[in-house]
Amino acid sequence: MTQSSNSKQPISGVEVLVAENLRKSYGAREALRGLSFSLKAGRILGFLGPNGAGKTTAIRILTTIMEPDSGHFEVDGLGSEHPEEIRRRIGVLPESLGFPKHMTGIECMTFFGQLYGRTAADAKANGLALLKEVGLEHRAKSLVGTYSRGMRQRLGIARAILNDPVVVFLDEPTLGLDPRGQQELLELVRWIAQERNAGVILCSHMLWEVESVCDDVIILSLGQVVASGTVTEVIGQAQSRPGKMAQGKGIRIQVPSESVEKALKVLQETPNVIEATPMDGKAGWLRVEVTESADEILEGPHLNNKILAALICDEVQILRFEGEVGRLQEVFLHLTEEVIS
């Protein structure tokens, strides 16, 4: 994957999107209640929230499809009063992006490239290069109507970056894809951020994918931000609030069902373990809460090794081990439930 030669991408770390106090109402219902956040070039921001939280409204406002009732945002230094110019600098993969069925992949790319001001020849060459980047070069001349869902999503990604955008909005990009398709698409998302140095906003309900690719996270609920920051920071914010959210850092270990009791006993005697409990409905899985002091954060892997070593020493077979994956889901449920209640 390479970056196209004519791109003028911002320097890493520069803010490419700043939203300030965005508000939007549909009649009496407030969809957004003062959304503020920023995104830096080369970073991936996970945009999370339950259905009706205001994610789609926020995306539509930031992509200039809709106007906010109040508030302001800037993309690459351009204020929201310049919608056409902003559209030149953003790329979007909407949740349900349709393509003209009777056009081929390369015809689509050429058409959209021309709409962004390229000549037909340039748009075609750029389109072919991008189709190659997303692995669709062999189907460039096939009608889009014959594409699988995964191929259409990859075509959507190619379309979203054909103008070398500084900010890319991806709304549920992996929805309906098989595991391999999901993995390939997430690699594309990483590539957009790392190689093309674009800021990426990733809307998804699949929290494991947000955890695995996003640098930062915003959790929305009922139109307002309930948590924001890096994944670790968001988990920390959730733990600092009162409620039944478990404290400390979490890991998950799967052992044979017959070894669960023995494993629990070993874990409870292991230093730094706050609590070890079987996970409901998951045979053999244990959730282990560990302390997270400054020293231990530095020595994170060592702490995990100590816990695993304790189990192995007592001859408990370890089937699987997971780090913090899945932790965000717990945070998400905790924070959104708190706001709703």
Added chain:
Amino acid sequence: MNNNKNVKEARLQPRGTAPTWWLVFLRELAELWMGGKAPILLLIYSILLGIITYVMASNSELSLIPPQEMVYELLKTAIAVGLFICLVISSDSISGERERSTLEGLLLTPTSRRQIIVGKFLAAMSPWPLALAITVPYMKVLSQGNEVFGQAVPWGAIVGSLLAPGFTGLGMLVSFWSNTNKSSFFVSLGIYVVFLIPTQLPGHAQSGAMGQLLQQSNPVAAAYHFLSKMLVNNRTLDEFKSWLIAPALFSGLILGLLFWSASSLRLEGGKASKLRSSLGRLLGLSMVAGIMVILSTSPARAQQQGVEETASTMQQQPLAITIDMEYKNVRAGEHILYNTLVTNKTAEASAPLCVAMNIINLNAAGDIVDPEDWSPQRTQYIESLAAGQSAHLSWRVNAILDGDYLVYMVVIPEPAGPDATSQPIASPGIHLTVEKYTKLNPGGVLPFAIGGPVVLIVGIVILYRLRRKKIDTGGA
């Protein structure tokens, strides 16, 4: 964070690139024609024209309709169906994209909404010139060498092209505010029917000040009236140019509204407010009430006059009328010629006389005969007959339908005044037996009726084959 340099840079339009409306127009054309919607609609249209032309040519063989009227009627159909095709396509142009989720992709590009609308509008208009071109050979064959063909083509093009932008724009406006294709299509269809209703009203509903106003203010009715006067009645443009105002005004207003509202093109259609739906209902009810008033007032007046006229005395006239034929066997499509002799048997000159022909179906279950369909000479007039004088009259009857008929004549002396009546005198009848007979190729129209759709199908197949050569057809 605001950066003026960036704004200026972004505003620079790249050189050597095609304008947005042109790109959208080309994409829409490809979707419309490669997608099959426009070719299929035009194919149906050509089949319909073929059937209409065949039926008209059959009637022409019977001398029922003069070429001017046939060409006019065909042109009316061509315009009505051509407008309908434009309406169907335009009513899908925006709401269809909403349904197929392709509108968002278009709106996310840095193009002006107005240019998107212009491109879509031009593409939706594209079937009209083709519909007109398809009509030309049919008009040619129906005109039978009459000079009306030379007038029908340019006037049809001008009048149809005045109406087509209006109806295309109307469909787009409805589509603009509709969230679903179905609602857009049915609302457009409803409006189209409302425009067509006045053209189908009975003659008495089209007369009078209100009927005239309704006709002249309705763009379709006004266009039809104009064409009728130019093609059938050989009237001049100066006399009837005012009838083109409504079509031109209608298209101008619709296009103005469409392009004015284009900048507010959104991902979601409008939501009907209570006020808007109340106004819609009120408008619909008013139109229905207006049509009912027109339909009801004119016949009532005519009926009242009839009652007054029958309140008069009867007066006998000593006249005789004979026919030189007693019976005749013919085939459908043939005609009979016969003569009548009207004699004044009195010693005084007669009043002016009207001789009328009647044809009665002897089969009680048979079709009712309209003598005007069977003969161009429904009535003939004699100024007066001197005492003992006779007058010969020649008649022609076209045998249109098979069956058993009686043809007889009636001589009617003109009543002496508005308060008097007269006694009609009937002749003996001609027993006319018509055998069923169908001519396969009336007026040589069959090759056109079949050839038109066939040529179109061949064109579509070639178009698709050319397209398939350009794409990779290996499945997903």
